[in-house]
Every structure is written in C-alpha cells, then in structure tokens.
C-alpha cells in the first residue's frame with residue numbers, strides 16, 4: 387500500500403482554501419493509502435508567533451481535521467514536533483542543498499520581501515529541507531496540496547533523488563496531488579492574490595472555517611467581480627466570478643461545466659446569494675462537528691499522542 391501525507395501550518399485560523407487545497411483530497415482518499423496527516427508546528431515557528439496562539443491553533447486544527455472527516459482509526463493524526471525525527475532528517479537534508487538553490491525558492495523570495503529588515507529569515511530559508519524530511523521520512527508517494535506547494539514537492543523529489551544517487555536507494559519519491567478545482571483559491575476582494583490564512587484578521591477577502599456564518603455570507607456578497615454581468619468560468623478574464631464558481635463546485639461536488647450551465651442566466655447578485663447559501667451551509671456542517679471535538683481538549687491531546695506514537699514507528703526506522 388502506498389503512503390499519503392499532508393500537513394497544515396498552525397499560523398492562523400484555517401481558511402476554506404486550506405480545506406480545499408490540503409484537506410479535502412486527503413479525506414476522500416484516506417482509506418486507499420497508508421495515511422498520515424499532521425500539524426506542521428515547527429514550520430509554523432519559522433516566523434514569530436505568540437506561543438499561546440500556536441498552542442491554541444494546534445488544538446483548533448486537530449479538531450478541524452476531525453470535523454472534516456479524518457478517521458483516526460485509519461489515519462495517523464499527529465503534531466510534527468512530537469516526532470523529532472522530522473528535525474533530525476531535516477538537518478541532514480540541509481546538507482544535501484546549496485545556498486543558491488534554496489534562495490531561489492519562490493516562497494522564500496516572496497516571504498523575505500514581506501519580512502521587516504531585522505526579522506530572522508533562516509527558518510524560512512531552510513523551510514524546504516524540513517518539508518522534504520516530513521515526506522521522505524515516511525516514503526510518502528502521494529502529497530495532496532494546493533498549487534502553491536508544488537515547488538516544495540518538486541524540491542522534495544530532487545533532494546530525495548540526490549540522496550538516493552549518492553548513498554543508494556533510501557527514499558521513495560513523492561508526487562503532489564493538486565485538486566482539479568480550487569488548486570488556487572483567490573482572495574475574494576483581490577482575485578489576483580491567493581486566499582491566505584496569514585492575512586490580517588479582518589481581511590474581507592479570506593473565508594475562515596471558523597468565521598461566524600453571517601460574516602462569511604457578507605464576505606461572499608461583497609466579493610469582487612467584473613462588469614460583464616455574465617456567469618461563466620474564465621480564470622484569466624473573470625478571476626472573481628471564476629473563483630466563486632470554484633467555491634460552489636467544491637462544496638456541491640459539481641464540475642465547472644455543470645456550474646457554467648446551471649448558472650448561465652443568473653445575475654451576479656443572485657449568483658452570489660447561491661454561492662453564499664451553499665458555502666455557508668457546508669461550513670456550518672463542519673463547524674457543528676468542530677465545536678463538539680474542540681470542547682474536549684484532553685481527548686484531542688490523546689489523539690495527537692496516539693498519532694505520534696504511530697508515526698514514530700515509521701519515522702524512527704527510516705531515520
């Protein structure tokens with residue numbers, strides 16, 4: 387059986403984009419693989435985050451994973467820092483890289499620009515080596531992620547292959563699995579940038595899974611569109627409407643063609659109402675389950691401990 391792994395950084399509240407890019411595909415396929423899902427808390431420390439906030443976010447994500455349908459009888463759900471083999475292999479991975487190749491990583495260049503002059507950037511710089519370790523440690527071959535993580539998975543393949551060529555066949559090489567619809571969910575207010583959980587708390591363009599449903603509705607109703615007045619998918623010329631089409635397709639399991647057909651005679655206001663109704667209903671269902679899981683912290687911590695114990699069996703052997 388092949389192994390599948392994915393993770394989310396606990397650096398902010400989970401967005402609908404995180405669900406679509408990283409979690410949905412994983413949940414759908416969890417029984418077809420030897421499955422592991424984790425909270426990338428060490429990656430979350432690459433830039434400063436308040437310790438209490440990260441502790442809280444870790445439990446939020448654990449409960450959110452459960453609410454989204456992770457079955458812990460099948461899948462190891464754990465916190466990265468509970469399995470220190472990740473750091474150990476990450477360190478060794480860094481020895482296989484050059485400064486030049488890490489400084490050319492798109493995410494490093496983008497994030498470095500947004501850092502203040504005196505902020506520390508070494509964690510961001512070696513981020514790909516830890517991410518490679520996360521995957522190679524388990525010989526994972528399938529990694530469900532959004533399009534923004536593609537380069538990291540390609541690098542993981544490079545590092546693994548390089549290591550295998552030097553030291554003999556040690557690691558299986560992974561492939562990314564990017565969702566057909568919603569690979570890159572865009573900000574509702576500015577559809578030229580991706581929806582991101584690191585956005586400001588009152589960002590009207592980001593749908594948080596834990597936002598009050600009425601706030602989500604307002605965000606969707608205020609989404610940026612265009613002046614043509616016709617509903618159809620055209621990512622290049624109609625990024626705002628296309629983004630809303632992606633959202634409704636994902637929550638209703640519809641294809642783009644089906645949506646184009648169904649909504650072709652809608653005006654933008656009615657279409658937004660339809661998107662808001664469907665997205666809110668979907669998120670509300672997850673929220674109800676989330677609050678049930680979140681109310682029992684002892685249970686959540688037990689889940690993480692059990693998941694780490696399971697993950698460590700593979701990780702320690704591989705290391």
Ligand code: TYM
Pocket residue numbers: 391392393394395396403404405406407408409426429516517520521529530531532533534535538568569570571572580581582
């Ligand atoms: P993170 O925490 O930034 O995002 C978690 C998942 O959400 C996806 N995603 C999106 N998908 C579609 N549209 C968007 N706008 C969008 N924004 C985020 C991401 O692609 C990701 O799948 N480096 C990773 C965490 C990580 C990881 C790993 C993932 C660490 N080690 C090993 C897989 C395997 C990250 O920062 O994800």
